[in-house]
Amino acid sequence: MDSVPILKIGDVLLVSIQTDLQDEAVMALQESLAERISSTGASGVIIDISVLDVVDSFAGRMLATVAAISRVLDAETVVVGMRPAVAITLVEMGLSLDGIKTALDLERGMRLLSGDGALA
């Protein structure tokens, strides 16, 4: 089972989803991310999904759950890198990802978390 690497950049934890995540990998990611937020005191989490060519409701629920866990641990989550076709599909399917902040790319996501997102 591939584990998802979690990188620390300043106060931000960066999670790059590399491949289609299966149930066990999702559970492992949620646990290790929660632990890293707690141990590092990170204030933000960026989830890069630029590799994903499909985001179904399972993956959407995974993103929402990770964001909710992070929020409870006082870290804000931004999902970056969503492909245009994925965005169109999510909206048409009715999956609006309410409560999840998004940014076009990693750079904008970092700016959003550093508090000057309005300038992005």
Added chain:
Amino acid sequence: MTRRELPINDDGDVVRVRQLVRSVAVDARLSLVEQTKLVTAASELARNTLTYGGGGAATVEHITNGTKSGVRAIFRDKGPGIADLDLALTDGYTSGKGLGLGLGGARRLVDEFSVESSPGSGTTVTVTKWAR
């Protein structure tokens, strides 16, 4: 014409069904957005087959109708079946761990959608997406 069947018995199979649907959609010359919608619908349906149907199989084929080219995917299980189809197609309705968008969401992403199901006899969902 391409016609392939894959079992759906675990998570890895759901991923393989997605990959198969994607490759057939490319063969059928669906646009990138059409491919993405179809593959997403297939992912929802394959997961339903696994989660609610207790496993089953998917058949994927490249079809044509006159000059039209498209993809048909059929998902079969021998699970408990769906007692109330209207309810199952309602957004937000879920009997399990999803977001309640699986069946209704999948229907919105394809051009043709049909469900055959009755309690005790399993469920068959057929979807078709045409290249524009």
